[in-house]
Amino acid sequence: MTTDALSDSPLKIGSHTLTSRLLVGTGRYDTMEQMRDSLDASGTECVTVAVRRERLYDRTGQNILDFIDSDRYILLPNTAGCYTTADAVRAAKLGREILRTLGNPGSDWVKLEVLGDSKTLLPDPVETVAACEQLAADGFSVLCYTSDCPVTAQRLKKVGAAAVMPAGSPIGSGAGILNPANLQIILEYLKEDDEDYPVIIDAGVGTASDVSVAMELGADGVLLNTAIAHAREPVRMAHAMRMAVDAGRHAALAGRIPKRLYGTASSPQEGVIS
Amino acid sequence: MTTDALSDSPLKIGSHTLTSRLLVGTGRYDTMEQMRDSLDASGTECVTVAVRRERLYDRTGQNILDFIDSDRYILLPNTAGCYTTADAVRAAKLGREILRTLGNPGSDWVKLEVLGDSKTLLPDPVETVAACEQLAADGFSVLCYTSDCPVTAQRLKKVGAAAVMPAGSPIGSGAGILNPANLQIILEYLKEDDEDYPVIIDAGVGTASDVSVAMELGADGVLLNTAIAHAREPVRMAHAMRMAVDAGRHAALAGRIPKRLYGTASSPQEGVIS
Amino acid sequence: MTTDALSDSPLKIGSHTLTSRLLVGTGRYDTMEQMRDSLDASGTECVTVAVRRERLYDRTGQNILDFIDSDRYILLPNTAGCYTTADAVRAAKLGREILRTLGNPGSDWVKLEVLGDSKTLLPDPVETVAACEQLAADGFSVLCYTSDCPVTAQRLKKVGAAAVMPAGSPIGSGAGILNPANLQIILEYLKEDDEDYPVIIDAGVGTASDVSVAMELGADGVLLNTAIAHAREPVRMAHAMRMAVDAGRHAALAGRIPKRLYGTASSPQEGVIS
């Protein structure tokens, strides 16, 4: 019975099926070994990498791909560091080529980021919509990073995004979910005609409860990086995030009690002491 | 290495040692079977029961203790439904007698609740302090339910409470942690000269993220009941709470990143597309 | 001295100078008389009107402009109800023509709204940027309604908006300022090279404290409508909003004390009772 109660469907995005609803980045770790152990502790099946030739190598000349077991993890190439439609489209195509060469199944999808400026790293809605449309037309499964603007989210779905990934707050800010109301509207909009359409909260997570909050709102998954990589103990935080995505997912499915100004007794109150 | 990274010390309260930091109530379930399965899914080792003779039986005549495996769970008798010092002290002593008769190890401790009124079920600080002092003097390990008032919390420790258990919000409200600042002050006060002094958030939890937030603040554990018992799927919510207490605990130990207005790139930004 | 202490500069937008920093809408009132009295109580000098021929008349055939004293109030025509760049540009030009015919000084500016959908009335960033650019090129002073997205706000300033007007929350929601962090970033962005560049919070205000919060963040003004028009007592709420904009403005200028977990005594603590 317990088994039934806890059944869950996997997350499907494009041609990929994920059991873990936590997607993690690979940047900002002190060492490749720390990254590898953190990925392991996170329970993720999908890691995102800035797939450009020069970025696959760290300063000591090690290739990041040597530390990511391709039998265990699906690579999700991303367009980090792109500020225009043209740049993002080019980065996506180069990533696809490199992964095809490697025979990696991640070559058919991309995490699209088109940033508005280098200081806040907030996404640019106009360029993002244009790039998403081009990449979708070119056959990519586009997982599209965006702000929490519901109208932009809706446009991205309309131009062909395989998944919409609104930010909880700015990349690396650790501020968590700043505007749950906007995320609620996005979920309402995008799932209106297809409740399985994937919405993944990407960016801004600071700690475990932020992940649970995102999942409790009804998100299908969470993508994060800095919150693990820059924690004092990355491996332990990766474990915490793994637990948090599971906690939030099942809390959402379980149907929480309503919030009230005050409640009612949890132990029977009518008894007389014997 | 992963094993080391995730090591944790158990929670010690009086003579009892708990590995799970989730304590759960036994009231408000539809059936005894549902309660039993939820306790199982929660991973708890400590369940609190209103130990009065007439309360041990439900309307169909079943004894709640028949559904709580005493080899697996430590019983924590409570004084639910008491509104005066005298009533609470009497209930605690009767509970002790009953558990002694049963040879149950829970006979040496008590969860003390002295409520201010039957509508909001908020604790009465004056009566609570008086009852705590009497019970501690009588040899009880008192786990003392209280409001989030830091001065009352400090008084309770001073009169001998084995653990202080501030409410996140009113019992059964599902409102979560309404005043994290007060809990921070309580933790600062009570752990000043003894970082292991147990502070457990008791009451008000609505969903998994509330539990994580409590643990991330530095609480040693969480006690809850309605959030599981009245969820649409209690067993699934019990599982979510189990994950959440673990997520929050490890997030607290892992050392989260600071919150900022905006952050910095998680992927290296300096690269040029090859 | 008091007079000096409370000095303030007026708000300049395009060719217009406003002493009151509260801008109000004219829709949704029960009667024209109620609207007129509410405008009076609000202390505003600038009222926004959907200037289309058919909208200037209510169901009883009264013309809204007969209830707005043009010697006292500057009219700010708006493009409410437009969903595309083309529609918004056309509405703006028609408004300009009508006001020119009337000899009204409001003919040189426009409040631009281009909405994403009719259910949430959220602004469409792509269409809004395009319309703003066209109208600014056509000589309009464009006061541009937008979401709280900092990148879009920056784009709007770049394409020539005379003022950027981010929403606190969806039109008519009464939800207040949902994401103060985004507004802080917008203010930082847009005032970086010109601290007088006008940023006005438009939409979402529910009650007086929302207005004060907006001004305390550093906004130059607030535009609202439903919060007054649909209050139980619109005239009284208009007065409250007038006070609130003043309270928030002076609080911002006065330099508030920092927030702390706990503070320090406000009365001297060292005294001994005599």
Place this chain on the structure above:
Amino acid sequence: MTTDALSDSPLKIGSHTLTSRLLVGTGRYDTMEQMRDSLDASGTECVTVAVRRERLYDRTGQNILDFIDSDRYILLPNTAGCYTTADAVRAAKLGREILRTLGNPGSDWVKLEVLGDSKTLLPDPVETVAACEQLAADGFSVLCYTSDCPVTAQRLKKVGAAAVMPAGSPIGSGAGILNPANLQIILEYLKEDDEDYPVIIDAGVGTASDVSVAMELGADGVLLNTAIAHAREPVRMAHAMRMAVDAGRHAALAGRIPKRLYGTASSPQEGVIS
């Protein structure tokens, strides 16, 4: 009509009637002159003073009472700096004697503070209840400073407090209203059988919007000190607070619109562009 719409009843506490609902402290100003000008700008009619002989004089030997026009302001003596029932009762009686000698009408009331510790300056519920009971029995109109604990607030009313004054947050913290839910319950409790029973938010205010929020919750007034005295421009902040209490009061009386996830159009949406 405007006049009628904005009518308000005065605030009655014991034998005193106040038109301004802002009560202010007199501590922590740089100079007596700054204090005097700030009191003037705040519009208050009631100022609270730690009436002990040695405290009435500042380091330059000036008497604070020479800077408070007793024809304009009602003095409210307070027991600041007391940590026990006995101390607080003694301070109240000494204050009464001094004010009687001066023929000051403030001699029949007292602001009671009994603090729990000198670091956080949080009130001690047990000592406060005891002191309030003694002073009320001795004929004082007791305005009683307390935490936001609803049960303590109820007890204070029961033992005879003329007004209950819950803290929004710790004295001098500037943290504002940390737990609006508790204040709502206090207001519900204390006004159940007498809607005019005065509840005044005392302590924690940081800026103007905090005052408005307190009044919008239904408080009858706000007492503050540090937020004005330690602002960069105290006189300007005093003005802001005067506006804020008025804004919040009228917003509460005006009946705000409900909060919604998204609202409805404020301009008519059905129109066709003519």
